[in-house]
Amino acid sequence: MLLVGACSKKTVSFNGKPDQNLLGVVRRDSLATARDTTNGPSLDTRKVALTKEQERAAKEKQKVAQRTPKKKKNVFLGERIKKSFTKSGPKGRNQVIETFHYLRTFQQPNDFAPSRYYFEPKKRKVFKTTEELNPANDKVLHGPYKKTQGGKVVETGFFAMGTRHLRWEKFNKNNILLSKNHYEMGFPRDAAVSYYANDKKRLKEVIPYADGKIEGDYVSFLENGKREWEGQFENGKKIGEWTRFWGFRNTKDRRHYVYQYGESGYEPEVSEPVLLKEYNRNGVLVYEKDKYDKRDVVTDRPGARN
Structure with a gap:
């Protein structure tokens, strides 16, 4: 029982007809015969002329490739992030290592988030809180997270703006799944x-x-x-x-x-x-x-x- 009071291309079409004269030139310049194209590759290494339609298609394809943004590294959900880690406990099979990412540019987590997670560089530790974070010291967790103990993964998940996000899984030392939960910006799905x-x-x-x-x-x-x-x-x-x-x-x-x-x-x-x-x-x-x-x-x- 709870305590009282508790708590989602542009398709390019080419309709122009090819230049028949130019096509004729292509056929006359080619050394390939019907037999060649049926039984083996042509030995013709000369440059074959393109039709106007083919030239337009090639240029359009090049433009599309130039407009397509390259996949950026160290970016998660559109935000630039930085990778870091912490170590705790004695060296050896019981040492705990947390590998995570945080926002390069500080952003305060949602006020309604049940919990907020951050990294404090001076203390080299990840913290959980319900209070507002300090822009001067606190690094808001954002991106993939992994926790290992003795070299074996015991927890994985993702953070988004200081909150748990997407799928989180916990394992024991024998790599047996103990729990799996899904989150949406801090709230269980x-x-x-x-x-x-x-x-x-x-x-x-x-x-x-x-x-x-x-x-x-x-x-x-x-x-x-x-x-x-x-x-x-x-x-x-x-x-x-x-x-x-x-x-x-x-x-x-x-x-x-x-x-x-x-x-x-x-x-x-x-x-x-x-x-x-x-x-x-x-x-x-x-x-x-x-x-x-x-x-x-x-x-x-x-x-x-x-």
Whole structure:
């Protein structure tokens, strides 16, 4: 059960008749006889004159070839990209290598995307977030992606403008396919998407589905377009961290509560999630589990100082 409030040539025609006199010249200049053309190739190496129609066709073919753009390298979905990689873990069979591409020119991902992926060169790491990216430091993932462990492929897919796109597959170390999902700019292809007032503009909720089960990133929005809930499902169960936002209209998405569910969807679902963090309306952390609790301090008034 979701939390309350959660979330598509020009054909060239030549009609002119060939010059009969010119055709006659061609026949007289050729050394080929009927026997030659039937039993073997002609030995005539002289240049055979073309008809006007053939000349026009050849010129048109050349023009078409010149107009046809050559396939550009390092371009994905019309955007110029650059290739990079990261390494993590100890060297050897357990080392993880991620090979990916990112936009050469920064573009902010869609505000409604459930998750946004980027590469931070200084930290040499790929990150996942729901917040706006920093044009100065963050490289928006865009293009093919491959993850290997110990030299064996464990995950492949594509990114588009910082979101998962097209087919994504996961494998175990024995190259056995574990999962396959399809995405459209961050949204699972089979997701149940709902809108406010059915106008297809104000997104309300995205419930991800795979093989008939709720699987993947979940997100819901308030009517003002701001995020309300976000989290992840696995095997039909809520897992990991789930975040509820304040939903203020004229500010960036500010977190309110962060809850913790189970680590795996193949274990019994946690009925009562654990509150990990709480933030006041100014975005100040006032509670963190097992560390401190400042919820009794009045700091949630607009413009209040701490």
